[in-house]
Amino acid sequence: MLNKIYVAVLHYPITGKDGRILTTAVVNMDVHDIARTCRTYMIKRYYVVNNLPVQKQIVTRVLNFWGSDFGKNYNASRYEALELVKMVSYYEDLIEDITKAEGISPIKVFTSAKKRSNMVPYDEMKEMVLREERPILFLFGTGQGMPKEILETCDVSLESIRGHSDYNHLSVRSAVAITLDRVIGEFVQKGGS
Amino acid sequence: MLNKIYVAVLHYPITGKDGRILTTAVVNMDVHDIARTCRTYMIKRYYVVNNLPVQKQIVTRVLNFWGSDFGKNYNASRYEALELVKMVSYYEDLIEDITKAEGISPIKVFTSAKKRSNMVPYDEMKEMVLREERPILFLFGTGQGMPKEILETCDVSLESIRGHSDYNHLSVRSAVAITLDRVIGEFVQKGGS
Numbered sequence: 340m341l342n343k344i345y346v347a348v349l350h351y352p353i354t355g356k357d358g359r360i361l362t363t364a365v366v367n368m369d370v371h372d373i374a375r376t377c378r379t380y381m382i383k384r385y386y387v388v389n390n391l392p393v394q395k396q397i398v399t400r401v402l403n404f405w406g407s408d409f410g411k412n413y414n415a416s417r418y419e420a421l422e423l424v425k426m427v428s429y430y431e432d433l434i435e436d437i438t439k440a441e442g443i444s445p446i447k448v449f450t451s452a453k454k455r456s457n458m459v460p461y462d463e464m465k466e467m468v469l470r471e472e473r474p475i476l477f478l479f480g481t482g483q484g485m486p487k488e489i490l491e492t493c494d495v496s497l498e499s500i501r502g503h504s505d506y507n508h509l510s511v512r513s514a515v516a517i518t519l520d521r522v523i524g525e526f527v528q529k530g531g532s
Numbered sequence: 533m534l535n536k537i538y539v540a541v542l543h544y545p546i547t548g549k550d551g552r553i554l555t556t557a558v559v560n561m562d563v564h565d566i567a568r569t570c571r572t573y574m575i576k577r578y579y580v581v582n583n584l585p586v587q588k589q590i591v592t593r594v595l596n597f598w599g600s601d602f603g604k605n606y607n608a609s610r611y612e613a614l615e616l617v618k619m620v621s622y623y624e625d626l627i628e629d630i631t632k633a634e635g636i637s638p639i640k641v642f643t644s645a646k647k648r649s650n651m652v653p654y655d656e657m658k659e660m661v662l663r664e665e666r667p668i669l670f671l672f673g674t675g676q677g678m679p680k681e682i683l684e685t686c687d688v689s690l691e692s693i694r695g696h697s698d699y700n701h702l703s704v705r706s707a708v709a710i711t712l713d714r715v716i717g718e719f720v721q722k723g724g725s
Contacts, residue, residue, distance in 0.1 A: 368561045372703045379699050379706075416701045500713070503720050506572050508609040510565045513572075513709035516702070520693070520710045527696050 341528035343474035345445060346377050346519070347386035347433050348511060350394065352489065353482040363481040365394050370401055372512040374420040380519040381528060383474075384440075385423045386433050395426050430489065437474055445476040449493040450518060451484050452507040458498045461521045467495075468522045477518060479511050534721035536667040538638060539570055539712070540579040540626050541704060543587065545682065546675040556674040558587050563594055563617060564610070565705040571613040573712040574721060576667075577633075578616045579626050588619050623682065630667055638669040642686040643711060644677050645700040651691045654714045660688075661715045670711060672704050 348369060351362040365387060377385040387398055402421055404410050411418045427433050438444045448464070449455075468475060478485065478493070490496060500509060500517050509517070541562060544555040558580060570578040580591055595614055597603050604611045620626050631637045641657070642648075661668060671678065671686070683689060693702060693710050702710070 366561075368559075368705075372706055375701050375703055376706045379694055379697060379702050381697070416699070419699070420701065501572055501718060501720070503718065504572060504574070506609070506612065508568050508613065509572050509709070510568055510705070512703075512705055513565055513569050516706035516709045517713045520713060525694060525696065527694070 340472060341381065341468065341523065341526060342383065343441065344380075344382050344468065344523070345384050345386065345437055345474060345476040346373065346382050346479070346515060347388055347476060348373060348479045348481060348515070349430065349485055349489070350387070350389040350481055351391075352430070352486055353480060354484055354486045356483060360486060361482070362389060362391050362394070365389055365398055367397075367401060369512060370398055370421070370424060371417070373515050374424050375417075376516045376519060377423050378420040380523045382423065382519070384425055386436070387424060387426050388428070388430060388433055389426065390428045395428070398424070398426050437476060441474045443473055445474040446471065446495060447493040448475060448477045448495040448497050449485065449490050450477060450479055450497045450514065452499050452509065452514070453484060454499060454502055455490070455496050457496055459495050460498050464495065464497055465522050465524075469526070479515055481511055533665060534574065534661065534716065534719060535576065536634065537573075537575050537661065537716070538577050538579065538630055538667060538669040539566065539575050539672070539708060540581055540669060541566060541672045541674065541708070542623065542678055542682070543580070543582040543674055544584075545623070545679055546673055547677055547679045549676060553679060554675070555582060555584050555587070558582055558591055560590075560594060562705060563591055563614070566708050567613040567617050568610075569709045569712060570616050573716045575616065575712070577618055579629070580617060580619050581621070581623060581626055582619065583621045588621070591617070591619050626669075630669060634667045636666055638667040639664065639688060640686040641668060641670045641688040641690050642678065642683050643670060643672055643690045643707065645692050645702065645707075646677060647692060647695055648683070648689050650689055652688050653691050657688065657690055658715045658717075662719070672708055674704055
């Protein structure tokens with residue numbers, strides 16, 4: 340259902356260039372751009388998953404600024420978008436938080452620019468977004484992407500964007516925008532939360 | 533035709549909050565994200581339009597870094613995207629540059645989150661992108677958007693993204709990504725330049 344869609348951007352665990360697992364840094368622009376996209380597509384919550392306390396402090400500072408009287412007054416629509424953001428430390432916390440809020444665990448959707456077996460096409464995903472009663476969580480990686488340990492926990496492995504093209508290096512900000520537009524598009528849920 | 537699509541992001545002339553015309557600052561992330569999106573959708577050139585010399589210096593510095601041996605070695609795909617970027621001072625220079633390169637002036641497409649009369653729907657725009665022989669230029673604003681003087685020079689005023697939604701504050705980075713995906717999608721031009 341359109342009123343139970345969640346988005347999470349993982350900064351940990353992420354595969355590094357050398358194949359080792361690492362934490363990527365939060366980019367201020369990620370938080371802003373993805374929050375604005377999520378608000379536009381009526382996403383219920385946008386999670387930033389990062390296990391480093393100092394990284395969480397940075398995001399908290401950004402959120403506190405835009406949530407202050409000055410910030411709200413300066414740009415009310417920015418505050419409205421950033422209200423959707425929630426910081427958690429680990430993937431497990433993310434799943435637990437949604438499960439607690441919804442009373443049922445979400446359908447987990449893995450996204451990646453890399454080709455995988457059994458990828459679900461966008462048309463099918465769109466149908467699921469419209470009909471499915473359970474909450475749906477779209478997972479996005481940073482750095483070189485999410486490791487296979489995350490893929491193995493997922494229910495759906497979504498088709499890559501322009502997988503037949505010769506270049507697959509979209510920013511996570513652009514990938515979130517395109518993915519939500521492909522699966523939600525112009526649909527507007529009336530009376531949704 | 534898919535091999536004659538251009539994108540321009542205007543920093544001048546832009547409407548300010550008080551309605552006056554101003555120049556907006558270049559955001560480093562704009563250049564990177566939009567270049568990567570343009571490369572993914574095989575756009576011919578991505579123009580940054582800014583009339584302030586110091587702003588052009590900033591972009592030139594970014595481009596020089598990623599075009600250096602160190603930059604190319606550090607991230608070859610980033611260089612490949614940034615190669616598409618061209619700085620011009622004024623809207624008139626932009627039109628002249630494309631007209632010179634193509635031997636014919638481009639079809640100018642105005643985009644905006646604001647509702648306008650005679651908006652062309654995405655299906656129609658998609659058809660045009662596939663069939664039209666003339667080059668097509670997609671114009672994106674920053675700040676509070678492009679003024680009506682730019683709209684009046686345009687051939688097409690494209691439909692807003694989620695115009696029926698209650699929130700229309702996508703970043704220009706997300707708007708470019710969604711627009712190109714809606715009009716080009718998974719089409720890959722073989723043998724295009």
